[in-house]
Amino acid sequence: MDWTLFAIFFVATAAAGSTGMIFQPGSWYDGLQKPRWTPKPWVFPVVWTTLYILIAVAGARLAGVPGAGMALAFWAAQIAFNTLWTPVFFGAHRMRLAMGVMVFLWFSVAGLVREAFALDLWSGVMLVPYLVWVSIAAALNFEVLRLNRWGRDAKAAEVSASGHSPE
Numbered sequence: 667m668d669w670t671l672f673a674i675f676f677v678a679t680a681a682a683g684s685t686g687m688i689f690q691p692g693s694w695y696d697g698l699q700k701p702r703w704t705p706k707p708w709v710f711p712v713v714w715t716t717l718y719i720l721i722a723v724a725g726a727r728l729a730g731v732p733g734a735g736m737a738l739a740f741w742a743a744q745i746a747f748n749t750l751w752t753p754v755f756f757g758a759h760r761m762r763l764a765m766g767v768m769v770f771l772w773f774s775v776a777g778l779v780r781e782a783f784a785l786d787l788w789s790g791v792m793l794v795p796y797l798v799w800v801s802i803a804a805a806l807n808f809e810v811l812r813l814n815r816w817g818r819d820a821k822a823a824e825v826s827a828s829g830h831s832p833e
Contacts, residue, residue: 667726675725678745679718685752686714694759699813704806717796721745724789728782737781737789740774747771761811768804775800 691707705713725741728734747770755764775797783790 667723668730671729672722672726675722675729675741676719678725679722682745682749683714683718685749686711689752689755689757691756695756698810701806701809701813705802713799717799720792721796724782724786724792727786727789731785734781734785737778737785740778740781743774744771744778747774755807761807761814762816765804765807765811768800768807772797772800772804 721741721744725738728737728741731737747767751764751767751771754760754767775793779790779793779797782793
């Protein structure tokens with residue numbers, strides 16, 4: 667593996683991951699109704715750190731394979747949607763819009779996995795846990811949205827958490 671390529675892909679995943687430090691769940695999220703199967707808070711940074719390393723390694727491996735243009739396009743799309751989801755959901759508290767972002771994220775990850783398997787078996791294998799986790803995240807986003815009356819209760823949670831009406 668080319669370590670320079672890995673470093674470039676890792677910086678991209680680290681930038682995406684940094685949105686989780688900037689836009690943390692906080693009291694707004696704590697006030698929302700969530701399904702029983704919601705993972706414990708400590709699970710998210712452990713899983714995402716592992717996934718970001720795998721995503722970077724897979725990207726670096728794919729970048730060295732001739733004909734990987736479509737795979738790299740999906741790689742770019744998934745990291746863009748991945749980076750966008752956190753500020754939309756946790757920053758702007760726009761659960762419905764975040765669900766739309768999640769749909770695009772899921773399809774870009776699925777496309778990446780398909781392309782990766784066609785080009786490099788190990789890259790495909792490394793990306794399967796990402797598709798599984800994004801599927802869980804999509805189901806969680808959907809359930810939080812549903813349990814909070816399609817986002818209407820989110821505004822009530824925001825008012826309760828802040829003590830004043832959101833602007």
